[in-house]
Amino acid sequence: MIQIPYPSTQILDDYFDGIKGELLKRIKAIQSVKTVPIDTKKIRVTKQIKSILDWLEDEKNLKEFILQEPKNIIRTIQIVEKKFKKAKYSKEALHKILYRIFVDYGYEKLNKLKFIQNIGLGSCPYCNRNYIYSVNRKGSVKPEIDHFYPKSLYPYLAISYFNLIPSCPTCNGFGAKEAKDTFYVYPISNPYEIKANDFKFSIAPKSIDYLNVESKKYNFDDFEIDLYGNKENLDVFKLEELYKQHKDMVLELLIKKTYYPKSYISELKSFGFSEDEIYRYIVCNYNKYEDLHKRPLSKLIKDISEELGLV
Numbered sequence: 023m024i025q026i027p028y029p030s031t032q033i034l035d036d037y038f039d040g041i042k043g044e045l046l047k048r049i050k051a052i053q054s055v056k057t058v059p060i061d062t063k064k065i066r067v068t069k070q071i072k073s074i075l076d077w078l079e080d081e082k083n084l085k086e087f088i089l090q091e092p093k094n095i096i097r098t099i100q101i102v103e104k105k106f107k108k109a110k111y112s113k114e115a116l117h118k119i120l121y122r123i124f125v126d127y128g129y130e131k132l133n134k135l136k137f138i139q140n141i142g143l144g145s146c147p148y149c150n151r152n153y154i155y156s157v158n159r160k161g162s163v164k165p166e167i168d169h170f171y172p173k174s175l176y177p178y179l180a181i182s183y184f185n186l187i188p189s190c191p192t193c194n195g196f197g198a199k200e201a202k203d204t205f206y207v208y209p210i211s212n213p214y215e216i217k218a219n220d221f222k223f224s225i226a227p228k229s230i231d232y233l234n235v236e237s238k239k240y241n242f243d244d245f246e247i248d249l250y251g252n253k254e255n256l257d258v259f260k261l262e263e264l265y266k267q268h269k270d271m272v273l274e275l276l277i278k279k280t281y282y283p284k285s286y287i288s289e290l291k292s293f294g295f296s297e298d299e300i301y302r303y304i305v306c307n308y309n310k311y312e313d314l315h316k317r318p319l320s321k322l323i324k325d326i327s328e329e330l331g332l333v
Contacts (some may be wrong), residue, residue, distance in 0.1 A: 023221040024150050024314050024321055026213045033140055037183055038085050048127045049079050051333055065115050081232050092212040099205050121177035128181035140164040143188045144316040147213035148259050151318055168194040172201040193259050210254045212326035218311045221251030223325035242269045272326050279330050301333045
């Protein structure tokens with residue numbers, strides 16, 4: 023529901039340079055044999071598969087493939103699925119071989135912590151409710167990375183830069199996205215392509231006096247939180263249900279609306295504070311859209327505070 027900052031050319035070049043050696047090595051190794059042992063079976067490397075590996079062996083082609091933007095990834099899937107639609111064995115064999123290359127020797131060897139640190143993302147772009155770091159069983163900081171198009175269905179995209187989405191354990195885990203087919207069945211929005219108002223929060227009052235909040239009267243029954251946006255995202259990540267648990271944040275904004283009248287804000291401006299500084303002080307949130315990823319619930323707070331005319 024919030025956009026991931028687009029990477030610089032240098033970041034993309036460094037990413038490819040860090041993974042190309044192992045990928046090219048594995049591509050050449052498989053290309054030179056007739057069969058590949060995978061899952062106790064020997065997968066035949068057909069002429070059709072070799073032609074694809076020939077194309078990938080060209081470093082320029084491989085780089086273009088790994089760094090292709092979201093809109094081009096869609097086209098790639100369409101081409102691959104159409105080409106192998108009638109050749110079930112060829113598609114199965116190709117997927118297994120590409121899984122070996124791009125998952126086993128690509129994604130599994132990726133320095134995931136460094137990858138996320140280079141992106142500079144704070145909160146989960148799917149929900150903006152949680153941070154993207156957790157702790158593993160060894161007590162080390164563990165980043166969560168979701169494959170926008172699942173690697174089990176689209177293994178050839180397992181190491182593609184724009185297919186790797188930093189996310190929280192909830193969105194990436196059971197009950198939410200899991201390995202859902204986001205191409206054919208659940209066309210959710212790719213966080214790299216989300217715009218500022220693609221998702222929007224609003225207050226749905228149940229009472230005509232819901233704005234009359236007193237400091238000692240906390241009534242959660244006077245309003246609900248509405249969320250508008252791509253229905254697939256709302257359904258897959260259970261966003262509407264989850265955000266109903268954050269009515270306390272909205273109520274806090276309602277109270278601040280009472281405590282900080284326009285006269286108080288004008289007074290702060292007279293002291294030389296900028297609008298952004300006043301916003302951070304009163305709302306405890308980032309004001310610029312490009313900064314919303316730095317803090318959980320920032321999109322909710324920004325949308326509601328603007329709707330209330332708080333600052």
